[in-house]
Amino acid sequence: MLLFVTELTNPALNKSAYQTDTYNSGEPGLAVDGNTAQIYSEGSCTHTLSTDATWEVDLGEMAVVEYVVIYDRVDCCRKTFYSFIDSVFVCSRGIC
Ligand SMILES: [Ca+2]
Numbered sequence: 548m549l550l551f552v553t554e555l556t557n558p559a560l561n562k563s564a565y566q567t568d569t570y571n572s573g574e575p576g577l578a579v580d581g582n583t584a585q586i587y588s589e590g591s592c593t594h595t596l597s598t599d600a601t602w603e604v605d606l607g608e609m610a611v612v613e614y615v616v617i618y619d620r621v622d623c624c625r626k627t628f629y630s631f632i633d634s635v636f637v638c639s640r641g642i643c
Pocket of ligand 1: 577578579580581582583584591592
């Protein structure tokens with residue numbers, strides 16, 4: 548069987564997400580809710596408190612990941628956010 552993909556899909560959309568800590572109601576699932584609003588008060592951004600936080604999403608199945616898109620906040624804190632992104636890993640069943 549040959550599968551032709553004519554449109555990119557987001558395998559993380561509405562999947563189970565986790566982060567090591569949460570600040571100010573910025574629950575981890577907000578990062579994959581399909582809403583890319585970048586103003587925190589609009590209620591669609593995740594937020595951690597610690598500077599060494601980890602966020603992850605379980606895709607629930609094998610997927611080809613060609614790239615990861617991160618929408619940063621535009622209301623403040625951009626410099627802070629990027630200074631804390633250390634690594635992006637794609638893992639399967641605990642193996643990265
Ligand atoms: Ca969101």
